[in-house]
Amino acid sequence: MIWNPSVECMDRESMRKLQSERLRKVVERVYNNCEPYRKRMEEAGVTPEDINSIDDIVKLPFTSKKDLRDYYPFGLLSAPKEEIIRIHASSGTTGKPIVVGYTKNDIANWNEAGARCLSAFGLGKQDVIQVAYGYGLFTGGLGAHGACETIGAITIPISAGNTEKQMLMMHDLQATALACTPSYALYLAESLEKSGLKDKMNLKVGIFGAEPWTEQMRKEIETKLGIKAYDIYGLTEISGPGVGHECECQCGTHICEDLFFPEIIDPETGERLPDGSVGELVFTTLTKEGMPLIRFRTRDLTRLIYDKCECGRTSVRMEKIMGRSDDMLIIRGVNVFPSQVEAVLCEVEEFEPHFFITVDRVNNTDTFDIKVEVKEQYYTDEISGMVKLQKKLAARLQSVIGLQPNIILAEPRSMERSQGKAKRALDKRKLQ
Amino acid sequence: MTTLQLSVFLENKTGRLNDVAKVLAEAGINMTAFSVADNSDFGILRVLVSDPEKAKQVLKEKGFAVKLTNVLALRIGNSAGTLYTILDKLAAEKVYIEYMYAFSEGEQASVVIRPNNIDQAIEILKANKIEFVG
Ligand SMILES: [Zn+2]
Numbered sequence: 001m002i003w004n005p006s007v008e009c010m011d012r013e014s015m016r017k018l019q020s021e022r023l024r025k026v027v028e029r030v031y032n033n034c035e036p037y038r039k040r041m042e043e044a045g046v047t048p049e050d051i052n053s054i055d056d057i058v059k060l061p062f063t064s065k066k067d068l069r070d071y072y073p074f075g076l077l078s079a080p081k082e083e084i085i086r087i088h089a090s091s092g093t094t095g096k097p098i099v100v101g102y103t104k105n106d107i108a109n110w111n112e113a114g115a116r117c118l119s120a121f122g123l124g125k126q127d128v129i130q131v132a133y134g135y136g137l138f139t140g141g142l143g144a145h146g147a148c149e150t151i152g153a154i155t156i157p158i159s160a161g162n163t164e165k166q167m168l169m170m171h172d173l174q175a176t177a178l179a180c181t182p183s184y185a186l187y188l189a190e191s192l193e194k195s196g197l198k199d200k201m202n203l204k205v206g207i208f209g210a211e212p213w214t215e216q217m218r219k220e221i222e223t224k225l226g227i228k229a230y231d232i233y234g235l236t237e238i239s240g241p242g243v244g245h246e247c248e249c250q251c252g253t254h255i256c257e258d259l260f261f262p263e264i265i266d267p268e269t270g271e272r273l274p275d276g277s278v279g280e281l282v283f284t285t286l287t288k289e290g291m292p293l294i295r296f297r298t299r300d301l302t303r304l305i306y307d308k309c310e311c312g313r314t315s316v317r318m319e320k321i322m323g324r325s326d327d328m329l330i331i332r333g334v335n336v337f338p339s340q341v342e343a344v345l346c347e348v349e350e351f352e353p354h355f356f357i358t359v360d361r362v363n364n365t366d367t368f369d370i371k372v373e374v375k376e377q378y379y380t381d382e383i384s385g386m387v388k389l390q391k392k393l394a395a396r397l398q399s400v401i402g403l404q405p406n407i408i409l410a411e412p413r414s415m416e417r418s419q420g421k422a423k424r425a426l427d428k429r430k431l432q
Numbered sequence: 433m434t435t436l437q438l439s440v441f442l443e444n445k446t447g448r449l450n451d452v453a454k455v456l457a458e459a460g461i462n463m464t465a466f467s468v469a470d471n472s473d474f475g476i477l478r479v480l481v482s483d484p485e486k487a488k489q490v491l492k493e494k495g496f497a498v499k500l501t502n503v504l505a506l507r508i509g510n511s512a513g514t515l516y517t518i519l520d521k522l523a524a525e526k527v528y529i530e531y532m533y534a535f536s537e538g539e540q541a542s543v544v545i546r547p548n549n550i551d552q553a554i555e556i557l558k559a560n561k562i563e564f565v566g
Contacts, residue, residue: 374497382476382530383471409443409473410443412495412496413495414443
């Protein structure tokens with residue numbers, strides 16, 4: 001179902017007009033109300049009068065995660081504090097968290113975006129949705145919650161963790177949809193298998209996001225839980241879950257581009273790249289009041305597709321994120337993305353898709369260890385059998401990454417199943 | 433003729449062997465023989481216990497990777513050369529030993545072997561009047 005056809009199926013020219021109009025407004029807002037923006041625009045020699053259409057966006061300076069830290073907590077607000085009604089934050093990996101303030105309208109627009117997502121997943125009033133994202137400063141819980149209430153579904157605000165209780169509620173209330181991180185969905189699936197409750201569930205749809213996942217992981221979740229698993233996309237800085245979503249065609253993530261305008265740039269030069277190029281994703285919030293972000297650099301690498309989708313939506317689609325420039329590990333001169341390791345693990349039958357990468361430097365050489373779990377039925381009682389598995393995986397990874405890792409075998413279910421964003425690598429070279 | 437052996441995968445961290453022993457002790461299961469095969473990364477504990485099925489179940493519940501394997505437990509006496517004679521007889525028929533370990537029960541020395549062809553090994557050992565334990 002399409003929640004808001006007038007926007008989601010709008011012809012491209014009308015969309016450009018709407019985006020142009022909104023960009024003018026938001027640029028005026030930040031210029032007039034937010035000192036750091038005004039300063040930076042002055043430095044770049046651009047004023048709100050220079051912004052006449054969405055194409056003029058390239059004249060505007062970028063913002064980055066660093067700006068959110070530098071102006072922590074309220075320095076980037078473009079609305080008076082009296083209008084802010086909610087704060088969300090993400091814990092930065094280093095130093096201060098990132099704080100985002102929302103006005104009443106911001107929350108309403110976020111709920112609207114979330115409603116479009118859930119409708120695209122086929123959910124509506126008739127559904128019972130268990131929200132197992134963490135509630136609190138993290139945008140996942142309250143974001144999904146607002147979306148569920150907006151479409152009129154029964155919302156179970158259970159939050160993250162407590163797997164026993166999750167299973168009990170899911171069963172007793174016959175939840176039809178589950179919203180959580182994909183890695184927690186896998187953990188839940190395993191727990192359900194063990195509990196014997198699996199066949200007594202009524203789950204049909206998974207609303208998964210907040211961390212990168214692969215097609216193979218999707219297949220595994222779908223098989224283990226017997227559901228259709230959809231990706232919901234969001235970033236704390238721009239808006240939580242709801243910035244984009246898949247549709248029934250599952251051919252990319254539709255961006256709610258009347259609210260969040262995406263661009264692809266060359267991460268080195270900052271140049272806008274032609275349609276269809278792979279590069280760094282940049283977002284401008286077109287309607288935000290509390291803390292609009294202009295040309296925010298996400299560090300996510302992807303591609304945008306402008307063809308009309310078979311689902312009927314005309315909104316631009318984003319391909320699966322191919323990696324984050326932040327996550328990238330440079331090991332012995334080779335670029336390694338944790339997502340590559342995950343993809344290989346999902347392909348090699350004998351292994352679980354959980355892993356942890358440790359990179360260190362010993363005698364001036366980078367070490368590259370990957371700890372993995374063998375599926376229970378593939379453990380053997382012979383050292384040689386286990387070594388064979390290690391070698392098989394190492395060879396497969398070598399062919400994909402171009403680098404031979406040291407495989408460390410872990411005991412079954414000993415690796416941490418993430419309940420928030422999965423921490424999948426430790427670079428000890430940075431600690432030295 | 434065959435004996436069920438329990439094998440447990442152990443990550444190379446200190447104390448995992450103790451953890452296994454503790455789980456078995458708490459379930460009232462005796463270990464009659466064990467060996468640990470390891471390389472630098474991980475180890476495999478092989479153990480003969482009083483109740484293999486129950487041992488498997490309690491260890492699985494505690495999250496261990498456990499397998500049951502058929503092995504042969506042989507009473508070989510204490511005289512030098514008995515073991516060699518047995519292995520030689522098996523090798524002559526192209527039966528090879530994947531792994532083995534020894535243990536003693538009172539006066540008697542015993543050995544656990546895992547041949548690549550267990551049925552053939554049993555035939556040969558029986559023909560040579562080797563005594564099986566249990
Ligand atoms: Zn579509």
